Amino acid sequence: MKSPKRASGATTPKGGAKPKNGAGSNIAPLNDRERVQLFADMVQIREFEEQVHRSYLEGLVHGTTHLCQGQEAVSVGAAKALRDDDYVTYTYRGHGHCIARGMQMEPAFAELFGRATGVCGGLGGSMHLQDIDRGLIGSFGIVGAGLPVAGGAGVTAQMNGRGQVSMVFFGDGACNIGAFHEALNIAQVWKLPVLFVCENNLYGEFTRIEHTTPFEDLVKRARGYDMDAVMVDGNDVEAVYRAIAPAVARARDGGGPTFVECKTYRHRGHSRTDPAKYRPQEELEAWLKRDPIDLYRAKLAKSGVLSEKDAAKIVDKARDAAGAAAKRAAAAAWPDGNQNFTAKMFA
């Protein structure tokens, strides 16, 4: 059903300054080098997370942590569509988004280990990785809380008029909280350049989607705001990129927000203390067969872009890099208990 056209309100702030170098909507095909890089980026996230898991068992990661194995194609495919001056907002399951955006592993591990050399000086932790210089403006531990904030970064992008966009990652669980509604509504009314990237991994914490949500296809929610919405296989990195890149280009040209639903799956539980026994074995096995890295590795091998041998080398290199970064991070000092905490709160 087509939504009725909204009457244009005199007070609705649309558009803002026109981007000077508006991107076209033609998305250039990926070349072989770029495809190998997408593979390598996914592998690096996977190996980062596997190392986090090992470090957790060694007692180096404290409290809890939320791993993203299985969802790497979303982070990497989406990041590929962004420019350096774009803004990214994400969640407590955000290691992948940060690594995909270029956060260095050693300060990331150091943050997880609570060390002085952490990317946030040990004040944030696993759920709050930030790297302002890379446009990684916020990792939100409260479900859905990042969506309105991403809208604000979208206002900045709109006001700046340089064709920037604001991209926010969140899960299916966030689609049931009020902040989701308010953020999508504002973004659509103000035509903000915001990409709402929903990683629908079928579980909100420990509970499967049918127990919390009336339908599985969350694009339906976005369409209720008259917002453009696309659904994509979140375990196919190129498909994610191809779905998101045109939406990003449109947003850069003042075309407003898009909701992108990426169907994916968490290989592990919600958090480190969750063995995820609530998931049917056959469901888990079916999704493990659709591991985004395995799928892409096979695809690249089949098309002659990346040999098995070279793929194995990439994996080994990524594993070694993650291990070495974690080792250096673990050797770092604890934060100074006598530092000026007031200055950390107030500029």
Place this chain on the structure above:
Amino acid sequence: MPVQEMTYREAILAAQTEEMRRDPKIIIMGEDIGPSGGPFKTCQGMYEEFGALRVRDTPIAETGFVGAALGMALTGYRPIAEIMFADFLGVCFDQIVNGIAKHRFMSGAQSTVPLVIRSIGGGGLRFGAQHSQTGESWMLSVPGLKIVCPSSPAEAYGMLKSAIRDDNPVLVLEHKALLSSKGNVDIGMDHLEPLTGPKVLRPGKDATIVASLNMVGRALGAADKLSAEGIDAEVIDIRSLRPMVIGPIVESVRKTNLLVVVEEQVQVGGWGAEVVSQVVSEAFDYLDAPPARVTLPDYPLPYSPALEDAALPSPDSIAAAVKSLI
């Protein structure tokens, strides 16, 4: 600099307008603040001057636009969010307490969060229990926020300007019963009032009365009544709840030896408890009597004028509290 008599409402409007002329990075958002000029007319004419991109009418969605303020502040803008009634601060509690207050800290001071949340609260206008709260103590225990309470047009003007220029989140709690009150304001682009520290508004030697917002005027009224009875009360406007600067209050109590705190909120968990606690810690030996607190009764503010007037601290009830200590 010209001194001009104006209302509290005009002072807010003047501060915002001047600051927005000075800095194009300032954007104001809120419900009905566009062509309508705001439900309390605190934004009258701003839409016409600055346009729809800088004076943004929002949906009725405090989480949405207060969260957006955080996103704008993190990316180079300096937003002002107007919360129509302070009572609605509860709607966006998470964005303020978990987001805005903690963002810079959790980032290891990578980010700065220059934003202002203005809210218009307070009782006495028969708005009932959901539209009459000051919200003063709701976020008192949240590190990372500055919380100020202007009690006069001059303070509303100068503190709001300071808040807008501050690189940190500032919660400006205004009072709707003060909106039409008049006072002299020293108008000028750089006329700023500090965001911290109490001010002695009426010197006295017999008792110290500390109050905020609309209770400041009532405390001054109480001091006038007491004066007629030969009791010389000192009245202090606390002005800023976070950070709370206790020094001048302690100094006053060392002189007067009596303390009465007046708050337009219930006693339990009020900022007055913090004032009393700190004064007792620092000036116990100077107190001639246990400190007294004049607050709202421990139930929601009732609608009926007969009941609301009885619930709010008055010059008479404040004066009575002072006399009870003597």
